[in-house]
Amino acid sequence: MNMEIDLDKLPLKRLEAIDEAGNEQFPLDIGYEEKRLNMVRRIDFSSVVEERDAKKQKNSKEAAGTQPWPWQSLVENLQVAQQELSIILDLINTVEANDAVTVAGMQRPKQLPHESLSDIVVSSATKLQRLRHLGRYFKQSSKALEQQVTRETRFYDSLIRLQQNWKVKRQHVGISVPGSESCFTIDLLHNSMTDLVLSSRSSILSTVHIDQDHAGVLTVKFPLRLCRRLSIEFPGFHSNHEQKSFQKGKVESVLHTREDEKMALAGEDVNEHVKDSHLILREMHRSIFQEQVFNLVNQKSYNYLPGVNVISMQDDCLQLSIGHGTYVSFRLLPSLEEEPNEKMNSNNQPQNRESGIRSTSSLGSETVDEKSYPMDYLNFPDPASLEIFLQYLFHEGVFLKFKERRTYAPRLVMPSQPTSDGCNFLGHFCMTISHRIFSMRVMSMLEGLVARVPYLHLHYHPTWHSRISSWCLSLKVPLSILHSRRRIKPSESNDLKRGFRSHFHTKVVLNGDQINVSGEGTHEVGSLRGDFAAGCLINCYSCDLVDLPMVILQQVAGQVIHWLHEEALIIGLKVSRDFLCLWFSLDQGDKLGLVANVNAGDIRGCISWWLVFDDSSMEEGKLGATDDGERRSHKFLGNLSLETLYSTLMDLVSLSVYGGGH
Amino acid sequence: MLGPQNQSTSLQRLNHAEKMIVHALELSGLAMDELANSTGPRTDVLDGHCGEFMQSMKEIQTTLREEIKSACDYRPFEKCDYGARISNEICCQKLEYIAEKLDRMKKTIVQFNDDANLTS
Numbered sequence: 053m054n055m056e057i058d059l060d061k062l063p064l065k066r067l068e069a070i071d072e073a074g075n076e077q078f079p080l081d082i083g084y085e086e087k088r089l090n091m092v093r094r095i096d097f098s099s100v101v102e103e104r105d106a107k108k109q110k111n112s113k114e115a116a117g118t119q120p121w122p123w124q125s126l127v128e129n130l131q132v133a134q135q136e137l138s139i140i141l142d143l144i145n146t147v148e149a150n151d152a153v154t155v156a157g158m159q160r161p162k163q164l165p166h167e168s169l170s171d172i173v174v175s176s177a178t179k180l181q182r183l184r185h186l187g188r189y190f191k192q193s194s195k196a197l198e199q200q201v202t203r204e205t206r207f208y209d210s211l212i213r214l215q216q217n218w219k220v221k222r223q224h225v226g227i228s229v230p231g232s233e234s235c236f237t238i239d240l241l242h243n244s245m246t247d248l249v250l251s252s253r254s255s256i257l258s259t260v261h262i263d264q265d266h267a268g269v270l271t272v273k274f275p276l277r278l279c280r281r282l283s284i285e286f287p288g289f290h291s292n293h294e295q296k297s298f299q300k301g302k303v304e305s306v307l308h309t310r311e312d313e314k315m316a317l318a319g320e321d322v323n324e325h326v327k328d329s330h331l332i333l334r335e336m337h338r339s340i341f342q343e344q345v346f347n348l349v350n351q352k353s354y355n356y357l358p359g360v361n362v363i364s365m366q367d368d369c370l371q372l373s374i375g376h377g378t379y380v381s382f383r384l385l386p387s388l389e390e391e392p393n394e395k396m397n398s399n400n401q402p403q404n405r406e407s408g409i410r411s412t413s414s415l416g417s418e419t420v421d422e423k424s425y426p427m428d429y430l431n432f433p434d435p436a437s438l439e440i441f442l443q444y445l446f447h448e449g450v451f452l453k454f455k456e457r458r459t460y461a462p463r464l465v466m467p468s469q470p471t472s473d474g475c476n477f478l479g480h481f482c483m484t485i486s487h488r489i490f491s492m493r494v495m496s497m498l499e500g501l502v503a504r505v506p507y508l509h510l511h512y513h514p515t516w517h518s519r520i521s522s523w524c525l526s527l528k529v530p531l532s533i534l535h536s537r538r539r540i541k542p543s544e545s546n547d548l549k550r551g552f553r554s555h556f557h558t559k560v561v562l563n564g565d566q567i568n569v570s571g572e573g574t575h576e577v578g579s580l581r582g583d584f585a586a587g588c589l590i591n592c593y594s595c596d597l598v599d600l601p602m603v604i605l606q607q608v609a610g611q612v613i614h615w616l617h618e619e620a621l622i623i624g625l626k627v628s629r630d631f632l633c634l635w636f637s638l639d640q641g642d643k644l645g646l647v648a649n650v651n652a653g654d655i656r657g658c659i660s661w662w663l664v665f666d667d668s669s670m671e672e673g674k675l676g677a678t679d680d681g682e683r684r685s686h687k688f689l690g691n692l693s694l695e696t697l698y699s700t701l702m703d704l705v706s707l708s709v710y711g712g713g714h
Numbered sequence: 715m716l717g718p719q720n721q722s723t724s725l726q727r728l729n730h731a732e733k734m735i736v737h738a739l740e741l742s743g744l745a746m747d748e749l750a751n752s753t754g755p756r757t758d759v760l761d762g763h764c765g766e767f768m769q770s771m772k773e774i775q776t777t778l779r780e781e782i783k784s785a786c787d788y789r790p791f792e793k794c795d796y797g798a799r800i801s802n803e804i805c806c807q808k809l810e811y812i813a814e815k816l817d818r819m820k821k822t823i824v825q826f827n828d829d830a831n832l833t834s
Binding site: 180181183184186187188189190191192193194197198201205208209212217219240241242334337338341436437439440443444447451452 | 739795796
């Protein structure tokens with residue numbers, strides 16, 4: 053086999069020509085690319101081409117002769133394809149290796165018809181697949197969007213409802229945290245309260261976070277341990293009043309039935325869901341307020357208050373002493389404590405009498421029981437009512453005043469109740485406590501009196517002022533007497549015109565710790581005659597608790613005497629009246645006296661009566677010593693009812709009519 | 715609560731708009747399905763879907779535009795009612811207290827009557 057070897061010339065610059073003048077002529081410098089190109093051109097493809105043509109001719113000759121193997125043409129085509137591919141690959145490699153040659157252009161071979169059709173089919177199939185894929189994607193995203201929409205609807209419905217009542221604030225979480233929504237909180241602090249002193253706990257409590265669970269249900273975190281309530285106690289006294297408020301029971305039920313609530317989620321009204329959150333927020337808001345009250349009470353106790361001393365001051369407990377021997381403690385207790393033992397009363401004290409809303413107290417059957425309990429706590433007001441009162445005072449006096457001060461800045465004088473002055477509400481409160489205690493004592497004393505005098509009735513009049521109490525003791529003339537009186541004097545149609553009383557009133561007013569008694573012994577104010585000259589007496593006394601029974605009894609006895617006096621005048625007897633005596637003038641200058649004896653300590657009855665017979669001595673018949681055995685004779689009549697007294701009058705009428713002594 | 719359409723609240727209208735968006739998305743999915751139908755898309759069905767889609771787009775746009783126009787400015791907590799709320803809480807406590815006392819009085823009366831009936 054012949055092998056041609058081609059040797060390159062050495063890359064020296066060879067002289068090409070030289071002319072007569074000695075100038076040398078070198079061949080032009082062929083560029084690098086030119087050199088490469090020349091080398092490529094030197095590749096001789098002709099042999100390959102000849103071979104191929106020769107082979108083709110040979111094969112076609114052969115193919116006509118032999119029996120065609122069915123795959124023969126395929127094989128040949130593939131071989132040809134392989135050869136062409138190898139040429140192309142070589143060319144490509146050369147092109148890649150040699151920078152001198154680049155592809156100028158390529159022309160796509162014309163497609164055979166079936167090829168173009170298959171191309172179309174493939175592309176349309178892929179398009180269809182992509183469309184299907186897109187359709188699926190849209191459907192999935194619509195489902196996901198629907199879920200998200202329902203979730204958010206649930207959440208925002210609840211949030212809107214909360215926003216109607218509470219201050220909802222939004223904080224945008226930083227952009228660096230992708231995918232997180234904005235965070236909502238509820239601010240429980242009132243704007244004007246920021247100036248007042250707040251404890252650190254309540255400021256923690258004041259911002260409530262709103263959470264959203266996976267189903268979109270809005271939940272509010274309830275910091276159970278931080279909620280506290282104000283409690284007023286008298287040390288040593290356990291109130292019967294259970295602190296279980298209506299709201300507190302609901303909060304407990306909310307906390308304990310969380311899981312059930314979640315199960316019954318589907319299809320529920322959004323208002324139901326929000327109720328729990330509202331309840332929790334209400335509880336927290338109330339707790340904050342009560343803490344503020346406690347803090348303010350603490351603050352106020354630093355000032356001097358008359359009669360009030362601070363016994364001890366702790367973080368959550370303040371003890372004061374009010375007056376003599378009365379101790380009050382203000383405490384902040386956790387709201388939802390579960391200590392049922394504390395509420396059970398071991399001592400058998402009855403329910404404490406509250407100085408609240410009593411309208412009438414009839415003949416006090418309770419007074420009998422009162423004596424058997426040793427402790428004086430019966431006179432203490434119910435601490436629960438005091439808690440409410442303290443909150444009310446704080447709110448009215450401090451809070452609203454504060455608001456007014458803010459909104460009406462130039463106004464200096466605020467029209468307000470003088471007693472609920474914002475600066476002095478603790479003093480007012482303590483004085484109220486002492487007033488209430490004293491008032492209970494007065495009332496029990498009055499009830500005792502009324503129990504022992506059958507024709508006396510006690511009414512309690514609410515004064516709507518926390519430091520003033522007022523009672524009315526009314527003496528009522530029994531109806532039987534009124535009827536019989538009407539029988540006697542039927543011509544007098546209108547009793548009132550003649551000033552005939554059927555009631556006598558004694559008013560007892562307790563202002564702070566001052567007792568004022570005012571009693572009537574006169575004609576009615578509505579008397580048309582206006583006969584004030586005829587002894588218009590409204591006696592006013594102020595006295596101590598010790599003297600009160602006597603004062604009242606004397607007043608009442610005086611009223612009875614007055615009434616008897618009038619009745620006697622109607623009947624036609626000759627009577628004259630003394631302080632607690634009624635003298636009847638009989639014939640022959642004799643005098644019969646009906647004398648009232650008041651004794652507050654008498655158990656059987658406070659007002660007893662004596663009959664004194666005084667014959668023509670013109671001396672004042674007085675209840676003298678029993679050894680005065682002169683011309684006077686005393687007969688003890690005992691405790692008489694008004695009917696009996698009236699019938700006594702009747703008897704005296706018959707006496708004086710029929711004459712003679714008795 | 716959900717009265718006739720013209721009386722629904724703003725929130726309900728926005729909710730409706732959201733639902734329409736979801737529906738539009740569904741429609742587009744259906745349209746794609748229709749196009750991807752192996753036997754070729756049915757033009758009437760496809761037209762129906764697309765028409766519905768455009769209609770819902772129009773409706774969504776009008777609703778949102780109206781809502782945006784009618785939204786008022788956000789005034790932060792101008793009318794905070796926390797003060798009145800506390801007053802009400804105090805009143806509630808008062809009422810609970812009074813109710814409890816009245817219940818006790820009633821019980822006492824009933825007990826008294828029972829005792830009276832027993833002894834008489």
